[in-house]
Amino acid sequence: MRKKKNWNCLIALALSATMLVPSQAVYATEGQTEESGMETCVESRAADADGFEIEDGVLKKYTGTATEVVIPEGVTSIGFGAFDGCSSLVGISIPEGVVRIGSYAFHGCSSLQTVSIPQGITVIGDYVFSGCSGLASISLPEGVTRFGACAFENCISLKEISIPEEVTEINGSAFKGCSSLKELIIPKGVVDIGPFAFGECSGLETIKVEAGNTVYDSRQNCNAVIDTKSNTLILGCQNTVIPEGVTNIGESAFRECISLREIKIPEEVTCIENYAFQGCSSLTAITIPEGVTSVWYSAFSDCSSLTTIKVEEGNATYDSRGNCNALIETESNTLIIGCQSTIIPEDVTNIGNFAFYGHSGLTEITIPKGVTSIGDYVFARCSNLTSIKVEEGNAVYDSRENCNALIETETNTLLEGCQNTTIPETVTGIRRDAFHGHSNLKEIIIPKGVEEIEIETFYCCSSLTGITIPESVTSVGHFAFSGCSSLAEIIIPKGVTSIGDHAFYNCISLNKVIISENVTKIGSSTFVGCNEELTIYGKTGSYAEAYAKENNIKFSSTGTASNPIEKKTISSNNVSLSQYSYTYDGKAKKPTVTVKDGAAVLKEGTDYTVTYSNNINVGTAKVTITGKGNYTGTVTKEFTITKAAPGQGAKDLSQCTIKLSKSSYAYDGKAKKPAVTVKDGKTVLKEG
Numbered sequence: 234m235r236k237k238k239n240w241n242c243l244i245a246l247a248l249s250a251t252m253l254v255p256s257q258a259v260y261a262t263e264g265q266t267e268e269s270g271m272e273t274c275v276e277s278r279a280a281d282a283d284g285f286e287i288e289d290g291v292l293k294k295y296t297g298t299a300t301e302v303v304i305p306e307g308v309t310s311i312g313f314g315a316f317d318g319c320s321s322l323v324g325i326s327i328p329e330g331v332v333r334i335g336s337y338a339f340h341g342c343s344s345l346q347t348v349s350i351p352q353g354i355t356v357i358g359d360y361v362f363s364g365c366s367g368l369a370s371i372s373l374p375e376g377v378t379r380f381g382a383c384a385f386e387n388c389i390s391l392k393e394i395s396i397p398e399e400v401t402e403i404n405g406s407a408f409k410g411c412s413s414l415k416e417l418i419i420p421k422g423v424v425d426i427g428p429f430a431f432g433e434c435s436g437l438e439t440i441k442v443e444a445g446n447t448v449y450d451s452r453q454n455c456n457a458v459i460d461t462k463s464n465t466l467i468l469g470c471q472n473t474v475i476p477e478g479v480t481n482i483g484e485s486a487f488r489e490c491i492s493l494r495e496i497k498i499p500e501e502v503t504c505i506e507n508y509a510f511q512g513c514s515s516l517t518a519i520t521i522p523e524g525v526t527s528v529w530y531s532a533f534s535d536c537s538s539l540t541t542i543k544v545e546e547g548n549a550t551y552d553s554r555g556n557c558n559a560l561i562e563t564e565s566n567t568l569i570i571g572c573q574s575t576i577i578p579e580d581v582t583n584i585g586n587f588a589f590y591g592h593s594g595l596t597e598i599t600i601p602k603g604v605t606s607i608g609d610y611v612f613a614r615c616s617n618l619t620s621i622k623v624e625e626g627n628a629v630y631d632s633r634e635n636c637n638a639l640i641e642t643e644t645n646t647l648l649e650g651c652q653n654t655t656i657p658e659t660v661t662g663i664r665r666d667a668f669h670g671h672s673n674l675k676e677i678i679i680p681k682g683v684e685e686i687e688i689e690t691f692y693c694c695s696s697l698t699g700i701t702i703p704e705s706v707t708s709v710g711h712f713a714f715s716g717c718s719s720l721a722e723i724i725i726p727k728g729v730t731s732i733g734d735h736a737f738y739n740c741i742s743l744n745k746v747i748i749s750e751n752v753t754k755i756g757s758s759t760f761v762g763c764n765e766e767l768t769i770y771g772k773t774g775s776y777a778e779a780y781a782k783e784n785n786i787k788f789s790s791t792g793t794a795s796n797p798i799e800k801k802t803i804s805s806n807n808v809s810l811s812q813y814s815y816t817y818d819g820k821a822k823k824p825t826v827t828v829k830d831g832a833a834v835l836k837e838g839t840d841y842t843v844t845y846s847n848n849i850n851v852g853t854a855k856v857t858i859t860g861k862g863n864y865t866g867t868v869t870k871e872f873t874i875t876k877a878a879p880g881q882g883a884k885d886l887s888q889c890t891i892k893l894s895k896s897s898y899a900y901d902g903k904a905k906k907p908a909v910t911v912k913d914g915k916t917v918l919k920e921g
Contacts, residue, residue, distance in 0.1 A: 295319065300344070304328055309908070311338045320344055323367075327351055332908035333917070336360050336381065343367055346390075350374055353908040355892070356917055357384045359404070366390060373397055376892075380407040382427070389413060396420055403430045412436050419458060421445040426458065426467065433489040433512075437470035452476050457486075464501075475499055482509045491515060498522055505532045512591075514538055521560060523547040528560060530569055535591030535614065539572040554578050577601055584611055591670075593617055600639060602626040607639065611649060614670030614693075618651040633657050638667075645682075656680055665689055665710070672696055681705050686713045688733070695719060704728040709736050711756065718742060721764075727751050734839075738762050745770065748777035750794045753863065755780045757838040774798065780862065802866040803828060803841060808858055813872045819918065822848045824872055826858060840864050851876050889913050 281287070283305075284297025290309040295302065295316050303326040304311070313335040316322060322342045327334075329351045336359040339345060345365045349372040350357075359381035362368060369390045379402040385391060387410040394408070398420045405427030408414065412435045419426070421443040431437070442451040442458055450461045453476040458468040465481040466473075471492035475482070481504045487493055489512035498505075498520065504527040510516060511534045518541035519533065525548060533539060542560055544553040552563050557578050560570040567583035568575075573594030577584070579601045586608035589595055597620035598612070604627065612618055621639055623632040631642050634657050639649040646662035647654075652673040656663070658680045665687035668674055676699035679686070686709045691697060693716035700714075704726040711733035714720060722745035725732065729749065734756030737743055744764040748755075750772040760767060768787040771777030774797030781788035811825035826843050828835040837843060841858050848854040851874050858868045893907040911918040 300324070302326070304331070306330070309333070311335055313337055314340065316340075316342055318342075329353070330908065332910060334358060334361055337363070340364055347371070350377075352376060353910075355379070355910050355912075357381060359383060360386070362388060364388075375399060378402065380404060380430075382406055383409065386410055396423075398422060401425065403427060405429055406432060409433055415439065417441070419443065419446065419449060419451075421447075424448045429485050429488070431468055432485055434470075435489060435491045437490075438472050440468065440470055440473070452478070469493075469496075475502070477501060480504070482506060484508055485511070487513055489513075498525070500524055503527065505529065507531050508534070511535050517541065519543070520545065521548065521551060521553075523549075526550045528569060530586045530588070530608075531590070533570050533572075534587050536572070537591060537593040539592065540574045540594070542570060542572055542575070554580075571595075577604070579603060582606065584608060586610060587613070589615055591615070596620070598622070599624065600627065600630060600632075602628075605629045607648060609664075610666045610669060612651070613666050614672075615651070616670060616672040618671070619653050621649060621651055621654075633659070650674075658682070663687065663690055666692075668692075668694055670694075676700065679703055679706070686710055688712055689715070692716060702726055702729075707731075709733060711735055712738065715739060721745065723747070725749060725752060730754070732756060732759055734758060735761070740764075743767055747771070747791075748775075750775040750777070750796070752776055753798070754839065755862070760784070760786060776863065783861065798863065800860070800863055800865040801830060803858060803860045803864050803868055804866075805868045805870075808868045808870060810856065810870055810872060815872065815874045816877050817851045817874050818877065819849070821845070822854060822872070822874060824856065826856060826870075828858060830864075835864065848874070850874065889918065 284295050285292060286294040290307060291312050292304060292308045292315050293312045300321055300323040302322060306328050309330055310333040314337040316339045317337050318341045320343045323344050323346055325348055331351055332353040334354060338361050340360050341364040343366045346367050347370050352374045354374060355376050356379045357377060360383045363383045363386040366389050368388045369392060375397055376399055377397045378399050382404040383406045385408050386406055389412050391411045392413045400420055401422050402425045403423060407430045409429055409432045414434050415436050416439040417437060419442045440451060440456045440458060442449045448461060449458050451457060452459060455474050455476045456470055457466050457473045459466050459479060464479050465483045466475060466479050466486050467483040469487045471490060475498060477499050478501060479499055480501050482502060484506040485508045487510045488508045491514050493513045494515045500522045502522060503524055507529040509532045511531060514537045516536050517538050521544045523545040542553055542558045544551045544560060552561050553559060554561060555578050557576050558572055558574040559568050561568050565583060566581050567585050568577060568581050568588055569585045571589045573592050581601060582603055583606040584604060588611050590610050591614040593616045595615045596617050600623045602624040621632055621637050623630045623639060629642060631640050632638060633640060636655050636657050637651055637653040638647050640647050644662060645660050646664055647656060647660050647667055648664045650668045652671055660680055661682040663683060666689055668691050669689050670693045672693060672695045674694045675696050678701045681703040682705060684705055684707055686706060688710040689712045691714050692712050695716060695718045697717045698719050705728055707728050707730055709729060709732045713736045715735050715738040718741045720740050721742045724747045727749040730751055731754040736759045738758055739762035742764055744766045745768055747770045753776050768789050769777055769781040770789045770791050772792050772794035773790045774794035776798050778788050807829045809827050815822045823845055828841055835841060839862055841861050841864060844857045846855045854872050854874055856870045860866045890912045892910045
């Protein structure tokens with residue numbers, strides 16, 4: 234059946250294809266969670282002559298510039314983000330005795346080529362090697378039991394990985410984007426493979442699950458991973474043959490499998506889940522068996538070469554009536570999935586969310602007069618779409634004045650546009666996704682009746698060089714022009730009072746923005762990724778000037794503001810925490826901060842920033858709130874972390890798993906100190 238609209242899911246899919254958004258990922262370490270922009274503060278310490286900051290055996294940070302680094306003997310732990318962003322680092326030698334590598338330890342070390350992990354390491358944490366695009370090989374020791382989230386994400390040069398037999402858990406996106414990986418063998422001990430763990434591994438040719446695995450299998454040499462109990466195929470590749478007995482094709486199973494050219498779906502399959510074949514850009518034809526009862530709306534989005542869609546006769550839920558090359562839900566007459574060859578039948582009344590999303594081969598479309606409902610992102614990323622027509626007699630929609638757009642007649646709202654759209658003067662609204670991903674759109678004039686440029690309206694219109702915004706517009710939404718890489722300058726007219734988060738993010742050619750003095754709010758990361766010569770033009774004393782200075786953007790005055798802004802000072806009385814007392818459990822504590830200006834609740838990132846310090850161990854922790862934008866001043870709030878009373882949170886070590894890195898030594902007259910790993914479930918406890 235057709236799935237209900239879910240805005241979070243819609244936005245996630247719409248952004249996933251181009252990934253222009255800066256990372257909002259959760260920074261996760263063993264036993265604690267760190268969120269971007271809200272990190273736990275660590276007291277700064279001076280580095281030694283070689284650039285190492287070491288305390289109590291923990292390598293906190295490397296600040297050197299060497300291409301080959303040997304970590305000193307005596308280091309037992311590599312801290313959170315210790316080498317993060319060391320893009321010149323080519324080789325690293327990790328000594329025996331290191332028993333822990335913190336999250337983000339080597340994140341973004343794009344030149345790193347080879348790594349050997351010593352014995353004693355049991356966990357490859359979250360994001361440890363994420364973005365190490367030059368990493369071609371890695372040696373993993375016996376004893377590793379878990380790969381954290383995004384551990385090797387986008388290691389595009391990694392050609393092979395030997396997963397140790399002791400591994401039981403491979404978390405979400407652990408190897409996402411490892412596009413050079415050709416063979417994957419899942420050991421028999423693996424019991425948990427997270428979502429998208431091997432997503433976008435477009436070079437995968439062979440997938441095997443070792444015999445004896447109790448959770449997963451690759452029956453009949455199918456080159457896939459199948460959840461044995463549910464008969465759900467959770468991971469496929471270009472050589473997958475879906476075996477008989479599989480009943481579900483799981484979420485993202487073949488996502489971004491760009492070399493997949495054909496696939497036969499067995500008769501037993503009843504469900505094809507979200508993103509199952511998203512981005513399979515070489516797939517040309519698909520046949521839906523008669524037993525399929527559920528196809529999610531994004532299952533075949535971004536299948537840009539898809540030309541043929543057929544539903545077998547006898548399917549009680551779906552059809553492809555009249556050889557229309559589309560998947561239609563029979564009972565509701567809803568077109569769920571289309572392609573570049575689709576001709577919408579006259580008796581279709583609804584077009585579902587994402588129906589043609591990313592089908593870049595589509596060049597023209599005619600909406601029949603019987604269509605009364607059209608979903609969101611229907612023609613998003615249809616970059617070669619040149620013609621949109623609505624049949625005469627449609628009571629809900631029109632394409633007045635041969636505008637090459639889909640307009641909701643009653644509200645005069647443009648819902649879908651294309652590269653040849655001319656917006657009629659009678660249009661008063663433009664829907665949030667109207668031109669999303671139309672990369673061949675070069676210029677557009679917005680008529681004077683439009684009052685808002687909504688979220689993502691021109692997202693990734695990469696050829697857009699000219700746009701005229703009328704003075705009737707009062708706001709520019711989040712991501713409105715994000716990824717418009719050809720846009721060199723823009724005028725924000727005097728009617729606009731607010732510009733949303735990431736509104737011009739990654740507009741790499743943007744070097745001139747004229748902002749009126751009436752703008753009183755500009756969101757976070759609005760101009761991140763723009764041309765390094767970007768200059769904001771505005772009035773001295775305006776919010777635009779304050780924003781430019783605060784964000785290190787060049788500013789050029791066009792005169793003096795008639796009403797210069799006066800920054801307000803954040804008062805301690807207007808700041809509150811969600812909680813002021815915690816019991817120690819080894820995890821970072823982060824009470825929610827609320828800041829008010831009268832009755833108005835201010836927005837973090839736009840009006841203020843938050844940092845936490847001393848918020849893990851027993852004692853007094855601090856939250857520092859610093860004004861931003863229209864607000865100034867700094868407020869510090871304190872909260873306490875107290876010891877856990879016996880029986881109230883403190884666990885007996887007998888309930889934990891304790892493992893030594895080595896249990897046997899030959900006598901040499903020296904003290905022996907095997908590394909000790911203590912785990913409470915999946916959480917690795919910290920010594921001291």
